[in-house]
Structure formats: structure tokens, C-alpha cells
Amino acid sequence: DAGVTQSPTHLIKTRGQHVTLRCSPISGHKSVSWYQQVLGQGPQFIFQYYEKEERGRGNFPDRFSARQFPNYSSELNVNALLLGDSALYLCASSLIGTPSSGNTIYFGEGSWLTVV
Amino acid sequence: GNSVTQMEGPVTLSEEAFLTINCTYTATGYPSLFWYVQYPGEGLQLLLKATKADDKGSNKGFEATYRKETTSFHLEKGSVQVSDSAVYFCALSDQTGANNLFFGTGTRLTVIP
Numbered sequence: 494d495a496g497v498t499q500s501p502t503h504l505i506k507t508r509g510q511h512v513t514l515r516c517s518p519i520s521g522h523k524s525v526s527w528y529q530q531v532l533g534q535g536p537q538f539i540f541q542y543y544e545k546e547e548r549g550r551g552n553f554p555d556r557f558s559a560r561q562f563p564n565y566s567s568e569l570n571v572n573a574l575l576l577g578d579s580a581l582y583l584c585a586s587s588l589i590g591t592p593s594s595g596n597t598i599y600f601g602e603g604s605w606l607t608v609v
Numbered sequence: 610g611n612s613v614t615q616m617e618g619p620v621t622l623s624e625e626a627f628l629t630i631n632c633t634y635t636a637t638g639y640p641s642l643f644w645y646v647q648y649p650g651e652g653l654q655l656l657l658k659a660t661k662a663d664d665k666g667s668n669k670g671f672e673a674t675y676r677k678e679t680t681s682f683h684l685e686k687g688s689v690q691v692s693d694s695a696v697y698f699c700a701l702s703d704q705t706g707a708n709n710l711f712f713g714t715g716t717r718l719t720v721i722p
Contacts, residue, residue: 497652526709535613535698535712536653549709583652587708598702598710600645602652 495520497586497601505607506574514569514604518586524548525567526598527559530581542567543589574608581605611636611703615713622689622720630684630716632673632699640701642666642675642682643710647696656684656697689720 498517506512518525524543528536538551542561556572565586571578581603587596616631634640644656644666657666662677671686682699699713 524708528710533714535615535700535714536710537712538709541709543708551709585653589708596708597655597658598708599655600653 497584497599499582499584499601499604501604502602503605503607505609508574508576508608510574510608511570511572512574512606514571514582514584514606516567516569516584516586516601518565518567518584519599522586522588522599523565524587524589525561525565526585526587527567527569528583528585528600529553530583530603532580536583539569571606576608579606579608611640611701611711613699613701613711613713615699615716617714617716619717619719622718624691624720624722625688626720628684628686628689628693628718630697630699630718632682632684632713634680634682634699634701636680636701636703636711638703640703642673643700643702644671644673644682644684645698645700645712647698647715649695653698689718691720691722694718694720 526541527539530536540559541549545561559569561567583603584601585598587598612635641660643658645653646656657668659666659675665674696715700710
């Protein structure tokens with residue numbers, strides 16, 4: 494079975510531009526989350542979506558937005574890119590939207606964003 | 610609030626050496642605890658987890674025990690291999706609200722032959 498798939502794998506953008514990152518969860522998983530991993534640090538939670546509704550939001554500015562589609566895939570959008578947005582953006586999926594002992598979170602390989 | 614403090618790296622060991630990577634946490638309630646591993650150029654993979662106090666998670670020779678009294682979840686392996694070279698992240702899920710993880714800063718392990 495396919496795991497969490499993300500696209501594109503690498504991209505370079507200029508300051509002030511907009512970027513859209515895409516994610517397909519594991520088949521049957523209804524929850525998708527996004528994380529930002531700056532070089533040398535641990536991932537930081539940005540958003541969680543479950544059944545097309547936002548379930549959680551981390552401490553990120555309004556330039557960051559996301560949505561989930563009826564097929565449970567998701568997009569992360571970042572407007573007015575800053576140099577500091579350069580990072581690995583990870584998508585994760587899980588079966589359900591709430592924490593529970595059996596609800597493991599699985600990660601994709603990420604999208605490397607470089608802002609110049 | 611929730612936070613994870615990890616032993617700072619990098620850690621360099623010879624093959625077959627014993628590995629310990631320390632992890633302590635602060636959380637509200639009763640979190641689940643995880644170790645994720647990130648191999649070069651790849652995303653995060655779940656290595657092991659423990660969901661309640663005194664649980665021991667284990668996988669691929671790695672072990673970690675959920676210690677509520679010391680708020681710790683240290684990762685151990687008795688004999689490391691070159692293929693274990695990666696970055697290891699300790700994380701917690703606080704079992705409330707959104708299903709999100711709080712990560713430590715990661716510990717880079719390099720195993721030399």
C-alpha cells in the first residue's frame with residue numbers, strides 16, 4: 494500500500510511569492526496534518542484537518558492556510574513567502590482525528606521549500 | 610504546556626556500542642510518547658511508542674520505557690549498526706484536542722565501522 498505522498502519534493506521560490514504544497518494520505522486515513530521542519534530542528538505542528546474541517550492550528554501566521562478535499566487529500570498554502578519559510582514541510586496522516594493509543598501518525602517524505 | 614527536551618548531539622559511536630539518547634517531557638495529562646527516526650533525505654518514520662506509564666516500546670532492537678515518575682522516555686539499543694545512523698526525534702501527543710505531536714530538537718547519531 495502507498496504511504497503518505499507529497500508533491501513537489503523540491504521547489505525554489507522568491508520572497509513575496511506564493512506556494513502550494515500537496516499531500517495524499519494513506520488510503521482510509523481521514524486526518525491530515527502539516528508540520529514545518531527547519532534545518533536542525535524538530536518538526537513544528539502547523540495544521541490538522543479531519544473530515545474536511547480544521548481540528549487544530551499551531552502558532553503560525555495567517556499567511557499559512559490549508560484545506561482538505563472530499564477525497565481527504567490536502568493542500569498547504571503559504572502567501573508572501575519570507576526567507577524564514579525555507580524548510581522541509583511534512584504531511585502526516587492518521588486514521589482518525591483525535592488522539593488515542595491506536596491512532597498512529599504516519600509521515601510523508603516532505604517537500605523541501607527554499608525561498609531566495 | 611507541552612514540551613520535549615532531548616539530549617543534544619551529535620552522537621558518534623563505534624559499531625556494536627551501546628546507545629542511550631535521553632528524552633524528558635513536560636505535558637498536561639497523560640501523553641503518549643514516541644520515537645521517530647529520520648534517515649538522510651527521508652521523512653520521519655515511527656520507531657516505537659508507549660501509551661501509558663511503565664509501557665515499554667520496542668522495535669528493531671531499540672527500546673524505550675515510559676517513566677512517569679521521572680517524566681522520561683530514553684531510547685536505548687544494545688549494539689548499534691552503521692545502518693542506524695540517522696536523526697532520532699522524541700515526541701509526545703497530549704491526548705487532548707488535535708491529534709498533533711510535539712517534537713524534541715532531534716539527536717543525530719553517526720555509527721562508524
